[in-house]
Amino acid sequence: MPRYRLTVAYEGTAFHGWQKQHPPDAEPLRTVQGVLEETVRQVVREPIAVLGASRTDAGVHAWGQVAAFTTTRALPPRGLVRGLNARLPDDVLVRGAVVVDEAFNPISDAVRKAYRYRIAHGGAGGVLRPLFDRRTVTFAPSPLDPVSMNIAAQHLVGTHDFTSFTRLHHGRESTVRTVDACTVLATGPDRLRIDVSGNGFLYNMVRIIAGTLMQVGRGHWTPDVIPAVLAAADRVAAGPTLPPEGLRLEWIEYPPDTGTACPPS
Amino acid sequence: MPRYRLTVAYEGTAFHGWQKQHPPDAEPLRTVQGVLEETVRQVVREPIAVLGASRTDAGVHAWGQVAAFTTTRALPPRGLVRGLNARLPDDVLVRGAVVVDEAFNPISDAVRKAYRYRIAHGGAGGVLRPLFDRRTVTFAPSPLDPVSMNIAAQHLVGTHDFTSFTRLHHGRESTVRTVDACTVLATGPDRLRIDVSGNGFLYNMVRIIAGTLMQVGRGHWTPDVIPAVLAAADRVAAGPTLPPEGLRLEWIEYPPDTGTACPPS
Numbered sequence: 001m002p003r004y005r006l007t008v009a010y011e012g013t014a015f016h017g018w019q020k021q022h023p024p025d026a027e028p029l030r031t032v033q034g035v036l037e038e039t040v041r042q043v044v045r046e047p048i049a050v051l052g053a054s055r056t057d058a059g060v061h062a063w064g065q066v067a068a069f070t071t072t073r074a075l076p077p078r079g080l081v082r083g084l085n086a087r088l089p090d091d092v093l094v095r096g097a098v099v100v101d102e103a104f105n106p107i108s109d110a111v112r113k114a115y116r117y118r119i120a121h122g123g124a125g126g127v128l129r130p131l132f133d134r135r136t137v138t139f140a141p142s143p144l145d146p147v148s149m150n151i152a153a154q155h156l157v158g159t160h161d162f163t164s165f166t167r168l169h170h171g172r173e174s175t176v177r178t179v180d181a182c183t184v185l186a187t188g189p190d191r192l193r194i195d196v197s198g199n200g201f202l203y204n205m206v207r208i209i210a211g212t213l214m215q216v217g218r219g220h221w222t223p224d225v226i227p228a229v230l231a232a233a234d235r236v237a238a239g240p241t242l243p244p245e246g247l248r249l250e251w252i253e254y255p256p257d258t259g260t261a262c263p264p265s
Numbered sequence: 266m267p268r269y270r271l272t273v274a275y276e277g278t279a280f281h282g283w284q285k286q287h288p289p290d291a292e293p294l295r296t297v298q299g300v301l302e303e304t305v306r307q308v309v310r311e312p313i314a315v316l317g318a319s320r321t322d323a324g325v326h327a328w329g330q331v332a333a334f335t336t337t338r339a340l341p342p343r344g345l346v347r348g349l350n351a352r353l354p355d356d357v358l359v360r361g362a363v364v365v366d367e368a369f370n371p372i373s374d375a376v377r378k379a380y381r382y383r384i385a386h387g388g389a390g391g392v393l394r395p396l397f398d399r400r401t402v403t404f405a406p407s408p409l410d411p412v413s414m415n416i417a418a419q420h421l422v423g424t425h426d427f428t429s430f431t432r433l434h435h436g437r438e439s440t441v442r443t444v445d446a447c448t449v450l451a452t453g454p455d456r457l458r459i460d461v462s463g464n465g466f467l468y469n470m471v472r473i474i475a476g477t478l479m480q481v482g483r484g485h486w487t488p489d490v491i492p493a494v495l496a497a498a499d500r501v502a503a504g505p506t507l508p509p510e511g512l513r514l515e516w517i518e519y520p521p522d523t524g525t526a527c528p529p530s
Contacts, residue, residue: 009396061397085394093396129350131274131358132326132401 001070003102004080005259007095008036008052008065012244013135014091017058018065032056035092036067036084043083044071053106053252054113057204059244061136064095064114064251066106098259112180112253114197117210118246119144121217123190137191138210138246144217146192150184152216153194155226156209157182163233165209166202167241175202175233184213192217195250204241212239266335268367269345270524272360273301273317273330277509278400279356282323283330297321300357301332301349308348309336318371318517319378322469324509326401329360329379329516331371363524377445377518379462382475383511384409386482388455402456403475403511409482411457415449417481418459420491421474422447428498430474431467432506440467440498449478457482460515469506477504 016029020037028034037050053066075083077097084094118137120130121144129139159178166175179198186192194210212229215221221239229237281294285302293299302315318331340348342362349359383402385395386409395402424443431440444463451457459475477494480486486504494502 011397090394090399091396093393095393128358128360129355131356132276134355136397 001072001102002074003068003070003100003104004077004097005100005104005106005254006036006067006069006084006097008032008067009063009093009095010061010065011091011135012056012059012061015058017060018052018054018056018062032062032065032092033067035089037069039084039087040069040071042087043080044073044075046071046073051106053110054249056247056249057244060247060249061245062249065249066110066252066254068100068104068106070102100258104258106252109254109258110200110252111255112197112199113201114195114250114252115201115206116248116250117194117196117206117242118187118248119192119194119210119214119242121190121192123188128190135245136248138243140214142218144192144214145219146184146186146217148219148223149192149194149213149217152213152221152223152226153182153184153209155223155230156196160230161233162202162205162230164229164235164238165205165212167204167235177202177205182209184217206247207241207244208235208238210242210246214242215239266337266367267339268333268335268365268369269342269362270365270369270371270519271301271332271334271349271362273297273332274328274358274360275326275330276356276400277321277324277326280323282325283317283319283321283327297327297330297357298332300354302334304349304352305334305336307352308345309338309340311336311338316371318375319514321512321514322509325512325514326510327514330514331375331517331519333365333369333371335367365523369523371517374519374523375465375517376520377462377464378466379460379515379517380466380471381513381515382459382461382471382507383513384457384459384475384479384507386455386457388453393455400510401513403508405479407483409457409479410484411449411451411482413484413488414457414459414478414482417478417486417488417491418447418449418474420488420495421461425495426498427467427470427495429494429500429503430470430477432469432500442467442470447474449482471512472506472509473500473503475507475511479507480504 010032018032020034022028048069050067050069080097120137121140127141130137156179162177163175177200182196184194275297283297285299287293313334315332315334345362346359385402386405392406394404421444427442428440442465447461449459
């Protein structure tokens with residue numbers, strides 16, 4: 001049976017996150033997984049389950065979320081993309097589809113992920129809240145210095161215990177992760193973005209990294225405080241968790257042999 | 266009594282245009298003028314009337330709309346901007362305020378206006394509808410050639426009778442306008458923008474210019490058809506009126522002596 005891998009983009013504003021949620025005695029919440037699964041079912045005309053690589057939180061956006069499903073119907077990937085986009089609401093877009101191995105698992109096969117966090121701040125232009133991009137940037141009224149933030153960010157690169165950068169962690173799972181790159185770039189007099197990529201991310205990790213770098217950008221902390229924040233292995237040592245609207249899942253990397261261009265026969 | 270000139274930005278998506286509308290036997294419609302007037306009244310604590318330079322249509326956006334009002338209260342312009350932005354909904358933003366002459370009229374004192382029209386088209390990247398910028402670009406599924414569109418646009422520059430570029434015109438008012446500049450620029454493989462500035466614009470003129478240039482960009486018409494379209498002085502000679510979401514009022518120019526930096530005493 002053909003298995004498809006979809007690259008999915010969405011504006012998270014009007015979603016209760018990726019994962020399906022059906023509270024007892026209430027209507028199911030509007031989630032990306034719920035909407036996508038329902039639309040795929042309409043197109044393939046059979047019940048299927050969609051598995052996503054990353055369970056993004058309510059309000060978080062994605063440009064390169066990855067999802068997979070298996071169906072008995074053999075559809076050419078381009079026709080599948082067209083059929084899905086014609087039926088999906090305007091805040092979700094399927095950017096591409098490929099046929100993958102039946103054993104493909106978007107969660108465990110992921111090699112690397114990248115996130116971007118955007119901030120509008122009280123920079124050179126004065127303090128005006130964002131307008132046209134307000135759904136995808138976080139507003140921080142004080143001016144931020146992207147240069148010191150970028151110096152601080154370099155201390156996060158490498159393999160570290162990121163316990164300070166996650167919500168209180170009770171599992172037996174490891175909190176060690178490898179960050180490949182973390183850069184802070186000014187994109188205008190009052191706009192900056194933080195790009196982070198790595199082999200995996202703990203819960204709220206990027207939003208706490210952004211909040212910690214914000215403390216540096218405001219001048220409250222110096223860039224060289226980061227090694228001590230990591231060493232503390234304690235959530236209270238890091239900065240605040242910034243809100244979801246500035247965060248976007250950019251891309252997820254898989255081994256090159258997990259996708260094939262051959263349409264199903 | 267101090268008169269204030271405001272520079273106002275808004276996302277037009279959720280507005281029934283600029284101008285106040287109160288249909289008989291119904292609630293007033295949500296308009297930018299209505300929302301702004303109500304907010305200014307809360308801040309100055311007296312009834313005032315806000316006059317706007319341009320009556321933008323439902324769904325049209327603005328970055329540099331200009332509005333004016335007169336009040337008995339003398340407020341420092343920066344405090345006025347802060348007070349208004351704290352109370353305005355998140356789809357309207359006051360970008361600045363200056364004190365102007367009591368006789369200032371934002372409509373008749375305007376010297377020049379500029380509009381931008383954005384299109385997402387089926388360019389090199391394939392045909393995917395816009396997602397994050399879908400409220401501010403118009404989607405045209407066929408590929409468009411910005412180079413031939415820009416050549417066509419040059420024929421619009423100058424002083425012409427723009428009767429072909431407006432809705433059926435019954436008034437005695439002149440349909441002659443001067444376009445100072447009209448340029449088409451590719452901003453990505455599947456994005457382009459049209460920038461038009463001039464001394465005044467007829468009803469729907471920019472949206473019809475965009476629709477006419479789109480016919481050229483698709484290859485349906487050649488760039489040198491434009492002089493004949495102008496000469497026809499007939500709406501049917503031009504292309505379609507493109508939808509409002511791609512249009513944004515960018516700026517309005519006034520004589521330099523209409524604004525003073527002096528706060529009211």
